Structures are given as structure tokens and as C-alpha cells.
Amino acid sequence: MLSTVFELSIWVTSVCGVLVAGWLIWRADKQRDLMALAGFAVMMALWCFGHLALFHEQHSIGMCLLLANPLMPTFFLHFAVLFVNEGPAQRPWLNALSRYMPCVYLTSVMVMIYSVWVGAGDTTPLLDGRPFFIFNQLGAINLGYTVLVGIAGHGVLLLGWQQHSGNKRRSILAMFGVGAWGLLLATSFIFPSLGINVFPYPMLLLPSYLLLLVYGVVRYQILAVNRFANRALLVLVMMLVVLCVIAVLGTFSGRIGLVALTNVPIWQLWLYSLVVLLIAAVVYPWVRQLSERMVFPGAVLNEQILEHWNRQLGQAKSWHDLVTEGESLLLQQLRLPVSICLSGHAKSDGHYLVLDKAESGWFSHSENSDDLSPGMRLTLEVFGSLFATSCAALERSLALAETERKRLDEQHLVELGSLSAAMAHELRNPLNIISMASYNAPADTRRHIQEQLTRADRLVSDMLVYSGKxxxxxxxxxxxxxxxxxxxxxxxxxxxxxxxxxxxxxxxxxxxxxxxxxxxxxxxxxxxxxxxxxxxxxxxxxxxxxxxxxxxxxxxxxxxxxxxxxxxxxxxxxxxxxxxxxxxxxxxxxxxxxxxxxxxxxxxxxxxxxxxxxxxxxxxxxxxxxxxx
Structure with missing residues (x-):
């Protein structure tokens, strides 16, 4: 039984490694660090296949795959160098290490070939007589080199943690936590090589190491991973709940008269329950869509539609544009006209989405919508909530624009005041010269000039008073x-x-x-x-x-x-x-x-x-x- 569980765990790890590698290559989009991480996942899958080959008496293939384990930390070191050395703050020694990575790969391959050539691995009957891999004395080079490269990879991450901030720093911290978990799991693989004849229980959790490592790296880069992790965590919690419930039923079923249930082995109950739970998790999205279409016919809402609504409403630059765009989106979705009223009252005829503002913010409600189908009313309710959010965003945007306009106007007035004061001061000199030059002019001409000079002097004085502090x-x-x-x-x-x-x-x-x-x-x-x-x-x-x-x-x-x-x-x-x-x-x-x-x-x-x-x-x-x- 324990041997079967161990083999199942290794199979799951192998399959997860292949799937994770394929997914990383698909999402890498020319990101070299994710490509190196995909290589690490492939090597871990091959390493697990080596264990499976030994279980099924494929000794040569199994030994080759298991002795290729130096390539695992080599891919991880390559990933760490690329991941840490991203961005403007690149370090010269990391650039040099990146250039010499082909030499590290070549060294790892040579260590692998040497280990296979000298026969650095043996097997020992550990699991119900089935062979389990151990290193012999010649395998010390392989094991020591593997540990050394792994330490180098985590050392690069440690330096990256000191250098970076934000999401990259959080990713590195998550990788350190997962690395500690991987070290705990790896110790059980080494025990038989050290003569400690203990069943490697931690290796049963190997699938979690690979998934947690990849999740810690990409959770801050690819949002889709977080949605998948949320669903996976929910399924895992439900599995644990089912295991607990089955254990309790197996213990007390005989006392409550369920003799047939008592005779079923507990592991079979667990297996059946987990299969049912996994099937339910797989078919849940389709069942949910079917139920929503039955309860809310005509309501077709998904992430793409909501993202489209949010993007279109976010482009509005005025209240008129926002209302016009909102009515157009509703017409496209519901196939009937719906008017949008901002802080107003709907008329007696037609369908209306009314937006009001309270102390807590904008909120929406529909009017004259009793004759709409439940699906249409649900669509109108969801759209109203999104439209209220867009109203708040537009209000903030317009307020910022008005504040900036006032600031520019005030700045313009200050500049204009300074210019007026300078011009007023400069005008005083020519006015004084004109006044002195008119002294010998005829009386009527002199009087007329003096009147105009008085008028100009008053204008200059007023400009100085108005523009000054x-x-x-x-x-x-x-x-x-x-x-x-x-x-x-x-x-x-x-x-x-x-x-x-x-x-x-x-x-x-x-x-x-x-x-x-x-x-x-x-x-x-x-x-x-x-x-x-x-x-x-x-x-x-x-x-x-x-x-x-x-x-x-x-x-x-x-x-x-x-x-x-x-x-x-x-x-x-x-x-x-x-x-x-x-x-x-x-x-x-x-x-x-x-x-x-x-x-x-x-x-x-x-x-x-x-x-x-x-x-x-x-x-x-x-x-x-x-x-x-």
C-alpha cells in the first residue's frame, strides 16, 4: 500500500513537471528566465521518471536519469541569474556569470557522464522489496557538485533579495520559503545513501514543491496563475474535509448500524470520495453556466464582457460621453434601449438606470424594469454597479483637471502681474521725458499733453497697485x-x-x-x-x-x-x-x-x-x- 502511494506521488510529480514546463514555455513570451525555469521542471520530471524506471526494472534508464540530477540545480542557477539580473540595476559579475553559464552546463553534463560511466549509483530494497536509488562512494562527486550548484543558485537569490524591491523581492522571498520546503523533502532521498533505512515519507509531497516554486515565481507576473491557485486551494481544502469526514464515518459507522460501510476499507472510501470531488470540480464551471442560464435566461456575463465594459467606460472624458457610451453598451447587450439618468428621476415610460450620489459614493438602481426578464435585470444590476464605479472615477478625474486648470490660471495671473509691474516701471521714464520736453510747447498744447500724461501716470499707478503684493x-x-x-x-x-x-x-x-x-x-x-x-x-x-x-x-x-x-x-x-x-x-x-x-x-x-x-x-x-x- 505505501509503495503504491509513493509510486503515485512520483507519477503525479512527473506529470506536473511536464505540464508546468509546457505552460511556462507557452507563457514565457521570450522571457529567458521562465525558459530556464521550464528546463528545471523538465529535469525534475525526468528525475522522477528515473525512480519509476527503477520500480519497473528498467535499471539502465533509471540510473541515467537519476544521475542527471546535477542539471536540475544548473537550470535553477541559470534561472536565478536571469531573474535577479533583470532591470536597469544589473551587476557586472552576474552578467559575467550569465556569459559563463554554457560552461556550467557543460560541467554538469560531464559530471553526469562521469557518474554514469563509473556507476555512481546503486539500489537498495526499501519499499516492499522494490528498488530505491542510493549513491555509492563514487557518487560523492555527483552529490557534492549538485549541492554546491544548488547553494550557488540560492546565494544569487539572496543577493537579489537585497538588491530588488516590490514584487520581485516578494517573489524571491517566496522562493526561499519554497526552497526550505524542497530541502526538507530532499533529505529523505539522501537518507538511504547514508545508511539510514527509513521510508522517505517527505517524498510523498514532491508534487507540492514544484507547483509552489513556480507559483512563487510567477504569481506577481501572471494574474491568471492567482485565479488558478485560488481554485486549486479550494479543491485541496475540500479534499482534506472529505478525508476527515470519511475517517469519522469509518470509525463510527458500525455503531450507527452502517455495517456495510464498516466493511469497506478506509482507503477505498477516500479514493472514491476524492474521485467524486475531482469530477465535481471539473464539471462545476459547466454546471454553473447551465444553472445561471436556466435561472437568469438571457444573461451572458463573463470576464471578457466586464473588461470590455470597464475599458469603454474608462475612455469617457465627460459626463455626456459617459452616459452616451453606457447607453450604447446596454443596447448592445440587452437589445433594447435603456436610458441612464445621473442624479435625476426617470420618466414614466421606458427603461431607466438611475445613478445617485450619497455620502458613501455613487450607487445605481433601475426603474420601470419590472417587465424585463431576470437575466436582463441581473445584467442591468451588474452594469449599474460598474457604471457607478466609472462615475466615481470620472468625478475624480474632472476634479483633478479643474484643480490643474485653476493652478495654471493662477500661475498665468502671477506671470501677467509680474509683466505688468515691469512694464509700468519702464513706462515711467519715457513719460517723465515727454513731460519735460513739453515745457516749451504752447499753453494749449502743453495743457493737453499734461492731461494725457496724468491719465497715463494714473494707469501706471493702478497697474502697479493691482499687480503688486x-x-x-x-x-x-x-x-x-x-x-x-x-x-x-x-x-x-x-x-x-x-x-x-x-x-x-x-x-x-x-x-x-x-x-x-x-x-x-x-x-x-x-x-x-x-x-x-x-x-x-x-x-x-x-x-x-x-x-x-x-x-x-x-x-x-x-x-x-x-x-x-x-x-x-x-x-x-x-x-x-x-x-x-x-x-x-x-x-x-x-x-x-x-x-x-x-x-x-x-x-x-x-x-x-x-x-x-x-x-x-x-x-x-x-x-x-x-x-x-
Whole structure:
């Protein structure tokens, strides 16, 4: 019985070696390291065939195959060199070793030929009188050389583990673990050669060594291997469960009246159960497909379809493209139109896939789908889940694109500001030269030139203020004296100026910047009311625990509807003759630096009102402290 199990294990290892070698050659795709690993699998299969040849009295063939064992670690060494020396960080000594690998192969072949020539192996009756291979005294060279090459291969892996990172480092670590397992199994093969007459129980697990070694190498390179390993592990666990259950039934069957079952040998029960389990594992995919088609007729879903859906939806660059592509895919799959609604409600007619967004993310549900077959509803449910994932991915992509666009816009504004400041500084010199050159010109000409120079100088000043960095020096500012000083510096002839300001209105702000705000707003109002016979400007302010609010009214012409809102405060937007278009933009920039706000209003009883506010409590800095904005 034990001899039969041993022979079965060797057969399984041989077949696995051939199948693994063929699979590696098929998947290698010109990868030399996998080709070398395939050679290792072939040599292990031949080594196992040598044991089988001895069992069946083919002494010469068996000895040749078993004494060829130096080629096994030679192929492994070649694989280790190629596997570790991949990538940009190649080592010169590994390149040299790779070039000398033909010499190592030749040496291994010579050791094999020498071992066969001198008869370095014998047999001993170990398994029910059946012959088992042992090394004699002349086989010490063969055994020592094999061990030496194996150590060299694992030494190369150790250096590779220090050199690499990521998946390659994990693969090398897995190979070391499998190597320890292989060493444990190999010791039982050596025991009879050392005179230890113990049955080589570990060799019963030889199939696991080869499969684990290959899996440790390719699991991080070929994803299909992981799916196969998942199924194989499931079958293995089920086999162990069956063995345990059969053992329990064989022990207690006689006590519960199952005498016939008690008379069946336990190994036969195990064998029958394992055969049934293997047959069930083989036919399970077809049975599952049949049951799915019976329960969900019309639903044809597989990995290829899901991958196609995911690839097509991932190419969408906008919400419109995503919805259009989704509806097209559903039409191809279901053969009927299905509309997709994003965060909306479906209509009463037609079939709909509705996508909504909650705190946990996007989710989908179908509407008006009661008349669809179960298979179609399942397809719609699976597609909806995948489409929700695509919505989340597109949302993140668009958010990143918007962030990048804003960053580029801000960078462009910074560059434009620097350019404007440089141009403004350069314009000052020619303006001064023109002013001096016009000194001897006729009075009318000189006056006209001076007016245009004043206009150009103001434009330059505004550009410097708008493009420069704003540094705030916070301190208490009394509003009424500040406004009076501003009015005194401006030409307010023929304009009625009304102040509705309390004497104790004080705010925390930069006095020079706040003065600029009042200058720009009042001067802007004067430009429109100065030529009216009844021109009037009213300035009122109030403060409370929440904020400081100031309104500057004038009875000039009302603004066009197109200028209402934020458009009015954009740079170079103006309806004022001779204006630079930067006055209100500068005001907004200064108030933004103070965490304040400004708006245009036409509901205060005046044709035009500008209202700005400052939060004295929210922006409350100690006197003299500066903030760069």
C-alpha cells in the first residue's frame, strides 16, 4: 500500500513537471528566465521518471536519469541569474556569470557522464522489496557538485533579495520559503545513501514543491496563475474535509448500524470520495453556466464582457460621453434601449438606470424594469454597479483637471502681474521725458499733453497697485477723519457731499489700503456726477458686533444690466471715459485681503450704490502686525 502511494506521488510529480514546463514555455513570451525555469521542471520530471524506471526494472534508464540530477540545480542557477539580473540595476559579475553559464552546463553534463560511466549509483530494497536509488562512494562527486550548484543558485537569490524591491523581492522571498520546503523533502532521498533505512515519507509531497516554486515565481507576473491557485486551494481544502469526514464515518459507522460501510476499507472510501470531488470540480464551471442560464435566461456575463465594459467606460472624458457610451453598451447587450439618468428621476415610460450620489459614493438602481426578464435585470444590476464605479472615477478625474486648470490660471495671473509691474516701471521714464520736453510747447498744447500724461501716470499707478503684493499693516482706523481727508484731496466742486458717519466708528484695517478703497470708490462716483447740475454723493457707515458696513451712493446714471454682479469688478472693465478699468478691481483685491466683500446695489433708493463690508472681529490683528497677501 505505501509503495503504491509513493509510486503515485512520483507519477503525479512527473506529470506536473511536464505540464508546468509546457505552460511556462507557452507563457514565457521570450522571457529567458521562465525558459530556464521550464528546463528545471523538465529535469525534475525526468528525475522522477528515473525512480519509476527503477520500480519497473528498467535499471539502465533509471540510473541515467537519476544521475542527471546535477542539471536540475544548473537550470535553477541559470534561472536565478536571469531573474535577479533583470532591470536597469544589473551587476557586472552576474552578467559575467550569465556569459559563463554554457560552461556550467557543460560541467554538469560531464559530471553526469562521469557518474554514469563509473556507476555512481546503486539500489537498495526499501519499499516492499522494490528498488530505491542510493549513491555509492563514487557518487560523492555527483552529490557534492549538485549541492554546491544548488547553494550557488540560492546565494544569487539572496543577493537579489537585497538588491530588488516590490514584487520581485516578494517573489524571491517566496522562493526561499519554497526552497526550505524542497530541502526538507530532499533529505529523505539522501537518507538511504547514508545508511539510514527509513521510508522517505517527505517524498510523498514532491508534487507540492514544484507547483509552489513556480507559483512563487510567477504569481506577481501572471494574474491568471492567482485565479488558478485560488481554485486549486479550494479543491485541496475540500479534499482534506472529505478525508476527515470519511475517517469519522469509518470509525463510527458500525455503531450507527452502517455495517456495510464498516466493511469497506478506509482507503477505498477516500479514493472514491476524492474521485467524486475531482469530477465535481471539473464539471462545476459547466454546471454553473447551465444553472445561471436556466435561472437568469438571457444573461451572458463573463470576464471578457466586464473588461470590455470597464475599458469603454474608462475612455469617457465627460459626463455626456459617459452616459452616451453606457447607453450604447446596454443596447448592445440587452437589445433594447435603456436610458441612464445621473442624479435625476426617470420618466414614466421606458427603461431607466438611475445613478445617485450619497455620502458613501455613487450607487445605481433601475426603474420601470419590472417587465424585463431576470437575466436582463441581473445584467442591468451588474452594469449599474460598474457604471457607478466609472462615475466615481470620472468625478475624480474632472476634479483633478479643474484643480490643474485653476493652478495654471493662477500661475498665468502671477506671470501677467509680474509683466505688468515691469512694464509700468519702464513706462515711467519715457513719460517723465515727454513731460519735460513739453515745457516749451504752447499753453494749449502743453495743457493737453499734461492731461494725457496724468491719465497715463494714473494707469501706471493702478497697474502697479493691482499687480503688486499687498502687505497689510493692521491698526485701529477712525472712519470719519479718513473719509474727510479723502474728500479734501479730490475735486468735489458742484457736487453735494453728504456724510452719515458717527464720530466713534473705528475698524481694524490697514489705513493706507482702506484710504485707497475710499479714493477709488468716491473718485469713480465723482466721474459720473461731476457734470450734473444736481450731482450728489452720500457716504454712510455703520458697525456692530458682526461687521463694518459702508455704502457710497450717487445719483449718476444707473449701470447697465450686463455689468451687474462680479463682472463689474474684473480688471479692464469700465464705462468711464478715460478710466483705466482697474479702480474697482483694486478695491476688490484690497477688500479680499481684509477678508471683506464688495457689491453693487440698486435697491437702496439711489441709482448707484457700492456697499463694502469688513469683519473687524474676524480680522482682528494686533497693532502694527503685517500680513502679506
Amino acid at each position: 499687498i502687505t497689510l499693516q493692521y491698526q485701529p482706523v477712525s472712519i470719519k477723519p479718513l473719509v474727510n481727508s479723502v474728500i479734501a484731496s479730490l475735486n468735489t466742486e458742484n457736487v453735494l457731499m453728504t456724510l452719515q458717519l458717527a464720530d466713534d466708528v473705528t475698524v481694524q484695517a490697514d489705513p493706507h489700503r482702506l484710504q485707497q478703497v475710499f479714493i477709488n470708490l468716491i473718485d469713480n462716483a465723482l466721474a459720473y456726477v461731476r457734470n450734473q447740475t444736481d450731482g450728489s454723493i452720500c457716504i454712510e457707515a455703520q458697525t456692530d458686533a458682526q461687521s463694518f458696513i459702508c455704502r457710497i451712493h450717487n445719483n449718476g446714471p444707473a449701470l447697465e444690466a450686463s455689468l451687474h454682479g462680479g463682472e463689474l469688478f474684473r480688471p479692464f472693465v469700465t464705462k468711464r471715459s478715460g478710466g483705466s478699468g482697474l479702480g474697482l478691481a483694486i478695491v476688490r483685491r484690497i477688500l479680499d485681503a481684509h477678508s471683506g466683500q464688495i457689491a453693487h446695489r440698486n435697491d437702496c433708493g439711489w441709482p448707484v450704490t457700492f456697499e463694502f463690508s469688513l469683519p473687524p472681529n474676524a480680522v482682528h490683528q494686533p497693532s502694527g502686525e503685517s500680513i502679506d497677501v
